[in-house]
Amino acid sequence: MNRREFLTTGAVATTTAFLPKFLLADSTREANQKKFSQPMTPKIDGDFKEFRLFIDIAQQEIVPGFKIHTLAFNNQVPGPEIRVNQGDKVRVFFKNRTELNHTIHWHGLHVPWRMDGVPYVNQMPVMPGQEFVYEFVAEPYGTHFYHCHWGTLLHMQSGMYGSFIIENPDDPIKKEFPHEREYTLLYSAHDTNFIRRELNSMLERMKERMYLMKTGRFNKERFAVFDTKDELLQAIQNGYQPPYVVNRRAPSELPQPNFFTVNGKSYPATPNIYIREGENIRVRLINAGTEEHFLHLHGHDFWLVCDDGLPVPQPWQQNTLRLSPGKTLDIIIEGKNRGIWTFHDHDTRRVTNNGLYPGGNLMALVYEDLPPEETDPGMMAKKIGLTSLPMVALDE
Numbered sequence: 001m002n003r004r005e006f007l008t009t010g011a012v013a014t015t016t017a018f019l020p021k022f023l024l025a026d027s028t029r030e031a032n033q034k035k036f037s038q039p040m041t042p043k044i045d046g047d048f049k050e051f052r053l054f055i056d057i058a059q060q061e062i063v064p065g066f067k068i069h070t071l072a073f074n075n076q077v078p079g080p081e082i083r084v085n086q087g088d089k090v091r092v093f094f095k096n097r098t099e100l101n102h103t104i105h106w107h108g109l110h111v112p113w114r115m116d117g118v119p120y121v122n123q124m125p126v127m128p129g130q131e132f133v134y135e136f137v138a139e140p141y142g143t144h145f146y147h148c149h150w151g152t153l154l155h156m157q158s159g160m161y162g163s164f165i166i167e168n169p170d171d172p173i174k175k176e177f178p179h180e181r182e183y184t185l186l187y188s189a190h191d192t193n194f195i196r197r198e199l200n201s202m203l204e205r206m207k208e209r210m211y212l213m214k215t216g217r218f219n220k221e222r223f224a225v226f227d228t229k230d231e232l233l234q235a236i237q238n239g240y241q242p243p244y245v246v247n248r249r250a251p252s253e254l255p256q257p258n259f260f261t262v263n264g265k266s267y268p269a270t271p272n273i274y275i276r277e278g279e280n281i282r283v284r285l286i287n288a289g290t291e292e293h294f295l296h297l298h299g300h301d302f303w304l305v306c307d308d309g310l311p312v313p314q315p316w317q318q319n320t321l322r323l324s325p326g327k328t329l330d331i332i333i334e335g336k337n338r339g340i341w342t343f344h345d346h347d348t349r350r351v352t353n354n355g356l357y358p359g360g361n362l363m364a365l366v367y368e369d370l371p372p373e374e375t376d377p378g379m380m381a382k383k384i385g386l387t388s389l390p391m392v393a394l395d396e
Helices: 003-018 026-033 172-176 192-214 229-237 379-383
Strands: 043-045 048-063 066-073 079-085 089-096 105-107 131-137 142-147 161-167 181-190 259-262 272-275 280-287 293-297 302-307 310-318 320-323 328-334 340-345 362-367
Touching (some): 280 320, 320 328
Parallel strands (some): 048 089
Antiparallel strands (some): 048 066, 105 142, 142 161, 181 259, 340 362
16 A cells, blocks of 8 residues: 555544444434433422532543543542522532542632632632532523532542533523534543552542541641641741642643543544534533643534623634633534534644544534435445445544
8 A cells, every 4th residue: 555545544544433324323322422411400408409419539431441540520520410590599518438638619600709619718628528518509601610629730630520501591592593402511631640640649648647637646737738828937937848849740740631531531432413404502612621622613613602601792603712721612503514524623632542643532523314325334435445444543
């Protein structure tokens, strides 16, 4: 095979994981539903909608054949979706089943300051075995998310995030773009070596700290916790060295992501987005990671309708958007160009698995109503003179 033939075959192989035969099968669509976090069913207690979240260490398969240990809300990554109406009273029971400290921050929500989940600023960390109850009114409308705010550098990329959707029966987006179906996509980036190393290290440090507390040997300097800034300055004058002076890691040991996920999965395990000709679908995009993503949809423009949950004054038509860390964006895709189309990060460093392309943030927009003549799995192979095509491309 010469170079031209090799490149042609490689380009076709990239798309074959998106073959109609597989994408339109009932079993594929049923399995695809499990790749989206399902809304929790609340318990009603008077005026409150109650939810229960717990955190534990669980295994997560990012791609077939590769698993890592994660910090998982209710044993899933992302955590379960919380979906309520604007103005609802919400009560969340949060149980810590790990040997680490945690909190929950309600990203984008206007909660009382004592419910904001920032350790040592507005609450104490939820220690191993403890439970904390968060109460607030669901405001404002829109797409938001929740995540741990303790050891954030480690805990978020280890899986501690989930979507929080606040709806309004008088939805302004539905008025302008009527739709029935919607999808929520949470993006993240993971340094799997960092996660393994830091989880083990943090667990060891916590065992030591818990032992010192139980034996009455709590030491502010050892725990790096002080009542006031003056107390810290006095300790430094007495010879104390803060942890950032004797850092546990060098700059080169900070996270260098090697897997990039959508709803906790990397290609070829990423979810598909299904649509029909003439249909509008809403896609809620949440960046719960540390990397910027430049998301591009082939064959279509889409409408940017919400930014950080807020409806934009004038919907903006585009085909590539920038999703920065902590951002949420809502888009409307109009079913105007029937086919199977790639939706991916145009910074292709994030379309890799452990450095190999294709992988990471690569997905498909799939029309469910393709004509029968376009669903023949051998159609593309015949056009280039091959008898068959590989099903999944993992290395180009």
